[in-house]
Amino acid sequence: MPSIEERVQKVVSRLLGVNESQITDDSDFVRDLGAESIQSIELVAAFEEEFDIEMDEEAALQVNTVGKAIEFIKKDIAEQH
Amino acid sequence: MRRLCVFEDEKYCNLYPLTFLRPVFELKCGCTSLLDKILSNYKGAEVCFFVRDYLSPTFKKKFPTAPINDLSILGNSDLLLINGRWLVVDSAVEPDGREEIGLCDGDVVYARVSQKTAASCSADNIQTFLEQIKSKIKTRSVSADLISYPWDLINHNGKIIEQEFNSLGKSGIEGKFSSFSTVYGEQDLVWVAQSAEVQPFVVIDTTHGPVIIDEGATISPYSRIEGPSYIGRETYIYGANVREGTAIGPMCRIGGEVEESIIHGYTNKYHEGFLGHSYLAEWANLGALTTNSDLKNDYSQVQVYIKGALTDSNETKVGCYIGDHTKTSIGTFFNTGTVVGIMCNLVGSGGILPKFVPSFVWFLNNRFYKGYGFNAMLNTARAVMARRNRSLSDEDVELMRFIHTLTKEERQTALKKGRKTR
Incomplete structure (x- = not known):
């Protein structure tokens, strides 16, 4: 079973069309990975699907890096599973 | 009394x-x-x-x-x-x-x-x-x-405009009316209010009914307005083809083609695109080329989602009913008899939208999303209203919060439907 970090990387790679090797914890979704504002909405939905969680969209959309997204998702998984 | x-x-x-x-x-x-x-x-x-x-x-x-x-x-x-x-x-x-x-x-x-x-x-x-x-x-x-039902309002609209024109007891041109514009049909079936302006190259067609252009309204060049129609206060018509049976409330900005529709007020449909047999509530904004179907290709009667269930309208001409503060992107297409809730953000993706869109959702790439959340939607509403010197009161916000809760279940159903199962 891939780790949460690997699964987040895969989702980000698929949705934003960037190579997984380019994605690090410090990668900023907009500045480094080129996410359009509208893609942030798709990312939240994709994480919800991948991890079967419900994310608070307003809090989730404040997250700007991959590492912070991983922490956010881990917290939601711990609370909801 | x-x-x-x-x-x-x-x-x-x-x-x-x-x-x-x-x-x-x-x-x-x-x-x-x-x-x-x-x-x-x-x-x-x-x-x-x-x-x-x-x-x-x-x-x-x-x-x-x-x-x-x-x-x-x-x-x-x-x-x-x-x-x-x-x-x-x-x-x-x-x-x-x-x-x-x-x-x-x-x-x-x-x-x-x-x-x-x-x-x-x-x-x-x-x-x-x-x-x-x-x-x-x-x-x-x-x-x-x-x-x-919503289609009752549309079906009566033209007749009611005629009756209200007769009750008004006003006709003629009191405001500015360019000598390069014309009334085609009976001249006394027009009332242009004192502070209204009809710019050059406008045709007002009264052959099927009266046309009322209320105070402060402006009709820009290359517009055609067919009666019975009502153009509300401070509304701008930008080179539009306004067909019979249309009532447009105050402070709207209207372009493209509009037929047998009611636009409540403070709503923008600036650009090309067809709107027919539809009702737009307040503060909606339709992006360029947003278009609705109001007639099925097989000419059969249209079904509409009412209280969560498809309902026979017994009508062949039914457009869309769009709630307050809903926005559409460029190139959004509505199916015949579509119902869209309040505060939605719809992004056209080339296809036709679902016939029912619950309130407070985004629609993007053929699926529903939660968008940026309720507070972001309120902020957008505030920004839009400020452009017309209006504001959201605390009571408005509480009402929207109530409707957000009231519509939660139908929203969750739509959001889950779009999810891929693992």
Whole structure:
């Protein structure tokens, strides 16, 4: 079973069309990975699907890096599973 | 004179999402709302209202001195109760006369009730009060136009504009009218208000009915307006083809083609794109080339989602019904008989949108999303309203929060439907 970090990387790679090797914890979704504002909405939905969680969209959309997204998702998984 | 009581009965929900933020009698048909028409029949009457409790704080701001949902006053005087869904221009029931209840297909249209009968009732809501008086007062079957579904407003719109034009008693050109523009048809079927302006190269076609261009409205070059139509106060028409049976409320910005539709007010449809047999609530914004179908290719009758279920409209021409503050992107396509909730953000992706879009969602790449959340939606609404010198009150926000909760289940269903199962 891939780790949460690997699964987040895969989702980000698929949705934003960037190579997984380019994605690090410090990668900023907009500045480094080129996410359009509208893609942030798709990312939240994709994480919800991948991890079967419900994310608070307003809090989730404040997250700007991959590492912070991983922490956010881990917290939601711990609370909801 | 009897106290006039205008009430909402339980059929307001057939007109969701248009009635999420307003009582049913504030919906428009023709130049004015259903309520404006009722009140114009009873000038000078003391009036009270019965609306859904959650609408009371916002509605109170419009009628600060009128009692709202106050059952205790019903026993204090003779009453004339009028159903707020009654579409009546100048043929309302006489306020004086013996006690009587007018029923149309079982719905109370009006009720003349004596103070004595009203005082003998002990109801905890207006529906119970109506049931109680039905057992005490003679009923009479009457013919009346009660608005039961959104398409009723559209179907009556042209006829009501004609009646309101006749009642207005105004015609002719009082405002600016370019010598390069023309009235095609009877000249006295036009009224251009004093502060309105018709710029060059505009055709106003009165061959099928009157055209009213209200105060402050501007009609820009290459527009064509076909009667019966009403252009509301401070509205701009930008080179549009406004077809018959169209009423556009105040402060709208309209381009493209519009046919047999009602645009409530403060709504923008600046650009090319067709809108037909539709009702747009307030503060909506349709992006360029947004277009709706109002006729199925097989000419069959259109079904519309009413209260969560597909309902036969028994009409072949049905457009879309779009709630307050909903926005569409460029190139958004609506299917015949589409219902869209309030505060949605719809991004066209080349295909046709689902026939039902719940409130407070985004639609993008053919699936529903939560978007940026409720507070972000409020911030957008604030920004939009500020452009027209309006603001969201605390009461407005609380009402929207209530509707957000009310519509949660249908929203969750739509969001889950779009999810890929793992």
